[in-house]
Amino acid sequence: MWKNSEEELDIYIEGISYSQFDAYIFLCKQKGFTVDAVKDTDKYTAYNSTGYKLDLQHWSSERFDINLKAPLVGDENFEWPSHVFADLVPQQDGKTGTVETANEDTLKIILYDVSSSEVKSYISECESAGFTIDAEKKDTSFNGFNEDGYELSISYNEMKAMSITINAPIQMTEISWPSSGPAKLIPKPSFSVGKITSDYDWAFSVYLGDMTIDDFNAYVDRCIDKGFEKDYRSEHYFSADKGDDISLTVEYVGFNTIVIRIYDYNQF
Structure with a gap:
């Protein structure tokens, strides 16, 4: 199902798995949609170098939405917002x-x-x-x-x-670490102030506050000790796999905050 105009293209596809969604993001990056890129568990937003905006979203019902917008045209009477x-x-x-x-x-x-x-x-x-x-x-x-x-x-x-x-700053509170789902596959952090942004059978993501760079590196080391094999590690980012079906990323995003994302493709 789709609709098309000079300003916008919308495509809706049924029966798309999360792994297919993830693979499509990789293809879009190869096409240049990497500017201002933002990826969460089931969403990806990015621009290309000519200003086209791409929004992708995967739903638990296995519906896949693709939205492509033409570059915006600036208002000649633009005034600085009052926000x-x-x-x-x-x-x-x-x-x-x-x-x-x-x-x-x-x-x-x-x-x-x-x-x-x-x-x-x-x-x-x-x-x-x-x-x-x-x-x-x-x-x-x-x-x-x-x-x-x-x-x-x-x-x-x-x-x-x-x-x-x-x-705006991420609003964090005391959280309870889940005892089921993908969260049980990774070490429980010693810090409990955060914000859980997704908690499904197949995906878990959480922001944790009061985490310095040293805390980030210590947690990454614990993940390695837990059996996660390093794919990539830098000063602020770590990605790893466990077997063929479990994928983990840990990222220091600034202001003493890290985000942990884990996917268990066995659950699809």
């Missing part, structure tokens, strides 16, 4: 732009006809505004936190568009 998050970063005037997302968790602004030197200057202004915690900067891209836990991401593409995304 409370917009006050956290320096205001940019005199640009065409659009507000793509504005809710209680995220504000995303896209500005057009921006030069690379303007992006670099804006990144410096944001650092001066306090986004210096766990900051990562590469030429025309930036990611960092302020002291209140707000996360700022800045990216730039070939269309001379600058994306400014501000995410």
Whole structure:
């Protein structure tokens, strides 16, 4: 089932397994959909270098949704948004732009006809505004936190568009570690403040707070001791498998927070 227009393509497919969904994400990355990429258990969102936005979602009913949107066109009368998050970063005037997302968790602004030197200057202004915690900067891209836990991401593409995304701090509470499902296959962390974002027979994901880089590395070592064979390990990221059907990732995402994701494909 599908619908198509000049601005948007929607495709809905039934009978798609999670492993097929995961394989399709890999194919989309090969096609260039890696800009501002965000992956959660059953969702993937990314842009390509020309500004097309791809949204993928897999449902427990084995329905698979594909949504592709054409590049947005900036409003010539664009005004800096009144959203409370917009006050956290320096205001940019005199640009065409659009507000793509504005809710209680995220504000995303896209500005057009921006030069690379303007992006670099804006990144410096944001650092001066306090986004210096766990900051990562590469030429025309930036990611960092302020002291209140707000996360700022800045990216730039070939269309001379600058994306400014501000995410609210993750709201965490005391959690109880599940005694069933994929969570029982990995070591129980010694930290109990977090947020469980998915807990199914086949998938488990959780954010844990108060976790330093040293805590991240110590937990990764425990996973290796548990029998997970390293696929890739870097300063902030670890991926591993256990047998052919169990996949694990552990990532330090900044502001003393890690996210753990585990999938048990035996359950499909």
